[in-house]
Each structure stands twice: as C-alpha cells, then as structure tokens.
Amino acid sequence: MTWITTPLTADLLRGALDVERTAHGLLPHRLPAWARAQCADPQLALVESQPSGVRLALRTRATAVELDTRPTKRVYVGAPPRPDGLYELLVDGRPTGRGSVSGGDTLTIDMTTGTAEHESGPPGTVRFTGLPETDKTVEIWLPHNETTELIALRTDAPVEPAPDPGRPVWLHHGSSISHGSDAAGPTTIWPALAARLGGAELINLGLGGSALLDPFTARTMRDTPADLISVKIGINLVNADVMRLRAFTPAVHGFLDTIREGHPTTPLLVVSPILCPIHEDTPGPSAPDLSSLSKGQLRFQAMGDPAERASGKLTLGVIRDELNRIVTQRSADDPNLHHLDGRELYGERDHADLPLPDNLHPDAAAHRRIGERFAELVFTKGAFAASAEAST
Known part of the structure; x- marks a missing residue:
C-alpha cells in the first residue's frame, strides 16, 4: 500500500471555532483565542480544548485512513482508570469503525487537593481499513473528552475537504x-x-x-x-x-x-x-x-x-x-x-x-x-x- 500524506488544515475540520498551529500539528479549540485570553481558569482551558463534536470531514475514494495524534489523557487520583478516548468513523453518515490512540500526554488530577500534574508522552495512531472503494464522505469524530493534537493524516487515495452538506x-x-x-x-x-x-x-x-x-x-x-x-x-x-x-x-x-x-x-x-x-x-x-x-x-x-x-x-x-x-x-x-x-x-x-x-x-x-x-x-x-x- 502506498500512503498519501495530506497536510492537516482547518478546512478539513468541522465543529471547531479555532485551530492552533502547534510545533507538531493542529490543536482544535472550541472557543476562539480572544475568548480564551479572557479567562485563566484551568478547568475552562482543559474542556474547551477537548474536541466534543469536532470531526475531520473528507471526500475520498480511500479504503484505508491513518491519523496520528497526541491525546491528553486524564487520571484522577483514587478513582478507577478512565478508558481511552474513542475515535469514531462515519462513511456517508453511517457508523463504520471506532478505535483509540495509546500513548500521549497524561494529566493527573487530585480532586482532594485541586492540583494537577502534566506529563508528556509520545503520539499514537488510529487506523481504519476496509472502507468501500467509492467516492464517499468520511468523517472521523474526535474523542469528546480527550484533548487531541492532530499530527498527520495518511490515506491510500487523495482526499479533499468534504463539501458543505447543506444542513442547518x-x-x-x-x-x-x-x-x-x-x-x-x-x-x-x-x-x-x-x-x-x-x-x-x-x-x-x-x-x-x-x-x-x-x-x-x-x-x-x-x-x-x-x-x-x-x-x-x-x-x-x-x-x-x-x-x-x-x-x-x-x-x-x-x-x-x-x-x-x-x-x-x-x-x-x-x-x-x-x-x-x-x-x-x-x-x-x-x-x-x-x-x-x-x-x-x-x-x-x-x-x-x-x-x-x-x-x-x-x-x-x-x-x-x-x-x-x-x-x-x-x-x-x-x-x-x-x-x-x-x-x-x-x-x-x-x-x-x-x-x-x-x-x-x-x-x-x-x-x-x-x-x-x-x-x-x-x-x-x-x-x-x-x-x-x-x-x-
């Protein structure tokens, strides 16, 4: 299989109101930068960077898609481990696959003291294969509860931004x-x-x-x-x-x-x-x-x-x-x-x-x-x- 790497750009995303260019890729935000600058609350900074409702929307004939990301996973001291965030794949609106990314950064939160500790980690990859070899709209919904830095997008056929679906x-x-x-x-x-x-x-x-x-x-x-x-x-x-x-x-x-x-x-x-x-x-x-x-x-x-x-x-x-x-x-x-x-x-x-x-x-x-x-x-x-x- 020959992979095609497509640059990650804001026009491939839906549901984000701002996209930050990082040292490694893109970080979707759900509040614009000027709004984030008006509040220093760590809770707000955490949740607005979690891409609830944010998805990649592509038009392609690809049968395989790989997405490299660096997630930020939360650990609560004394609480059961949280499952890894889910990436869900839709093809022409139909649920087709789901997966997770291991690795990434870790945010350890102690709810008894109100403190948090951040530890950096390596990126990981979520992969979807077996897609139909037809022109189609492919959406990858990002984990709603896991900050997700987008690093690289690879497919086995060219992709372009999905057209406006015309819905309200x-x-x-x-x-x-x-x-x-x-x-x-x-x-x-x-x-x-x-x-x-x-x-x-x-x-x-x-x-x-x-x-x-x-x-x-x-x-x-x-x-x-x-x-x-x-x-x-x-x-x-x-x-x-x-x-x-x-x-x-x-x-x-x-x-x-x-x-x-x-x-x-x-x-x-x-x-x-x-x-x-x-x-x-x-x-x-x-x-x-x-x-x-x-x-x-x-x-x-x-x-x-x-x-x-x-x-x-x-x-x-x-x-x-x-x-x-x-x-x-x-x-x-x-x-x-x-x-x-x-x-x-x-x-x-x-x-x-x-x-x-x-x-x-x-x-x-x-x-x-x-x-x-x-x-x-x-x-x-x-x-x-x-x-x-x-x-x-």
Missing part, C-alpha cells in the same frame, strides 16, 4: 452533560445524536463545568454563524456556587441580549436543567464524596443548606422557575425565543430507570434517551421544527 447549523451551549461526560463515544453524546436525528450540523459548546453565563461565551455565540441556537443553563451555576438569584436574572438577560445582537431572529431555545436530585432543593457547591473515592468510585454530593435559598442561593428548582419566567417575559417581544423544561429530557421516571451513576452525570443509555427526546421535542415538534422541515 445548530449551535449549542451547555455543561458537562452537553459536553458528553460518560457517553459511550463522540457520536452518541446527546447533542451529536440529536443533531443526526434532526438533520443538523452540530457546533457543540458544551463546556464541562464552565456553563457559567460567561460574557465571552455569549459573544462567541453571537459571532458564530448558526441557523439554530440553544443554551442549557443551570447545573454549573449550582455546582460552582458562583452567584445568587439577584445576579442570575440579569446575567441570563445579558447572555440572551448578546446572542440576539448577532442572531436577532434565529430560533433560540433556553433549556433548563435535567433532574439532578442532590441539587433540586439543595444549593451548591458540589464536591467529590471522599468516602466514595476511597472505595474506587467517583460520586458527588451537595454541600449547601436548603435553608440558604431564603438568602438567594440557587437550586435547580429556583433556576427552572426563573428561566421559565424570563423566557415568558421576553417572548412577548421575541417570538423566536423558546423554553424547554429539562425534566422533559430526563425526569423522575428516567432517574428511577437510569439513575445518575455519580449523582451528577447521565450514563451512556441516558445520553441516548436525552438525545432522542430532544430530537423529538425540539426538531420534530418544537422550536426547531420549521427550520428542520425547510432543510429537507
């Missing part, structure tokens, strides 16, 4: 649940599944731990071309205990105002939190349960006091009520603004059937359920239905 672009922002925590792979995080079922092209700004109504995120969304927009607001504000109700209400208005500066009539959906029993009526912050860590498990607990709601501390119940009120108020002058109660995606019956393994995050089966529900409630019947129909 859906821009979504949310927390680690939207980012894809505990999903089975990058194409089955709930936003990716909902996008496929709804016939949309996803740009995923699900930022684990970092859906905090940051103004730079709103400005990023304002400046990003999109046909459909959604924002899922709530759980991280409770997790981090960053504001009270007095600050929350104007912050939501400001976030929506900024998005509307760039997208005045685009369908815009505000989604409140899915069910999370530990924070329904108990404020944050959230913290790891150290007793579970000692048993090799990772579970979270609510550290607030329900009585603190009287002083304006946020719970998921408080946030849902206020988001509903805000959207009702604004929609009188904004007919393209919509609201969805997150418990319609995952509520009490779902929790009884598919409980949150760590008390915060849905598992792979729940991601699938949430994605299918979103596609039905939003793309088929709700806020995005007219746009989805117009694109077919």
Whole structure:
C-alpha cells in the first residue's frame, strides 16, 4: 500500500471555532483565542480544548485512513482508570469503525487537593481499513473528552475537504452533560445524536463545568454563524456556587441580549436543567464524596443548606422557575425565543430507570434517551421544527 500524506488544515475540520498551529500539528479549540485570553481558569482551558463534536470531514475514494495524534489523557487520583478516548468513523453518515490512540500526554488530577500534574508522552495512531472503494464522505469524530493534537493524516487515495452538506447549523451551549461526560463515544453524546436525528450540523459548546453565563461565551455565540441556537443553563451555576438569584436574572438577560445582537431572529431555545436530585432543593457547591473515592468510585454530593435559598442561593428548582419566567417575559417581544423544561429530557421516571451513576452525570443509555427526546421535542415538534422541515 502506498500512503498519501495530506497536510492537516482547518478546512478539513468541522465543529471547531479555532485551530492552533502547534510545533507538531493542529490543536482544535472550541472557543476562539480572544475568548480564551479572557479567562485563566484551568478547568475552562482543559474542556474547551477537548474536541466534543469536532470531526475531520473528507471526500475520498480511500479504503484505508491513518491519523496520528497526541491525546491528553486524564487520571484522577483514587478513582478507577478512565478508558481511552474513542475515535469514531462515519462513511456517508453511517457508523463504520471506532478505535483509540495509546500513548500521549497524561494529566493527573487530585480532586482532594485541586492540583494537577502534566506529563508528556509520545503520539499514537488510529487506523481504519476496509472502507468501500467509492467516492464517499468520511468523517472521523474526535474523542469528546480527550484533548487531541492532530499530527498527520495518511490515506491510500487523495482526499479533499468534504463539501458543505447543506444542513442547518445548530449551535449549542451547555455543561458537562452537553459536553458528553460518560457517553459511550463522540457520536452518541446527546447533542451529536440529536443533531443526526434532526438533520443538523452540530457546533457543540458544551463546556464541562464552565456553563457559567460567561460574557465571552455569549459573544462567541453571537459571532458564530448558526441557523439554530440553544443554551442549557443551570447545573454549573449550582455546582460552582458562583452567584445568587439577584445576579442570575440579569446575567441570563445579558447572555440572551448578546446572542440576539448577532442572531436577532434565529430560533433560540433556553433549556433548563435535567433532574439532578442532590441539587433540586439543595444549593451548591458540589464536591467529590471522599468516602466514595476511597472505595474506587467517583460520586458527588451537595454541600449547601436548603435553608440558604431564603438568602438567594440557587437550586435547580429556583433556576427552572426563573428561566421559565424570563423566557415568558421576553417572548412577548421575541417570538423566536423558546423554553424547554429539562425534566422533559430526563425526569423522575428516567432517574428511577437510569439513575445518575455519580449523582451528577447521565450514563451512556441516558445520553441516548436525552438525545432522542430532544430530537423529538425540539426538531420534530418544537422550536426547531420549521427550520428542520425547510432543510429537507
């Protein structure tokens, strides 16, 4: 077999808002450089560099593809080892293969002290073979939870950037649940599944731990071309205990105002939190349960006091009520603004059937359920239905 090496360039990628040229290749980012410069939080730097929803999109007759990458793998002290990130191959939209890359850098995180140690490692290769020898669109979805530096792309036939598929672009922002925590792979995080079922092209700004109504995120969304927009607001504000109700209400208005500066009539959906029993009526912050860590498990607990709601501390119940009120108020002058109660995606019956393994995050089966529900409630019947129909 004769390999053809194709230079890695930004026009081969979808779902990234910025691409950094490194000493060895390309590093996709989901926030632009100017936004990253406005926040020094290591958590944000980590999650925005994890390529959730980012994929290589190629047009080729190749039957074999190799991709060299340098991943950054996370290790949590005292917790079970995390599986290697998955690369998933789609041929003309159909799942065709999956693989992982060994090696790479390692980030060791001690959740009891809040410290992290970075160790460099060698790149590795993921390989896909046996593809049909026809003209086709090949997508390689990068691991949603593993920072991935792209080093080299090799194929046994020439490649070019895949043409624009002509589907509506859906821009979504949310927390680690939207980012894809505990999903089975990058194409089955709930936003990716909902996008496929709804016939949309996803740009995923699900930022684990970092859906905090940051103004730079709103400005990023304002400046990003999109046909459909959604924002899922709530759980991280409770997790981090960053504001009270007095600050929350104007912050939501400001976030929506900024998005509307760039997208005045685009369908815009505000989604409140899915069910999370530990924070329904108990404020944050959230913290790891150290007793579970000692048993090799990772579970979270609510550290607030329900009585603190009287002083304006946020719970998921408080946030849902206020988001509903805000959207009702604004929609009188904004007919393209919509609201969805997150418990319609995952509520009490779902929790009884598919409980949150760590008390915060849905598992792979729940991601699938949430994605299918979103596609039905939003793309088929709700806020995005007219746009989805117009694109077919």
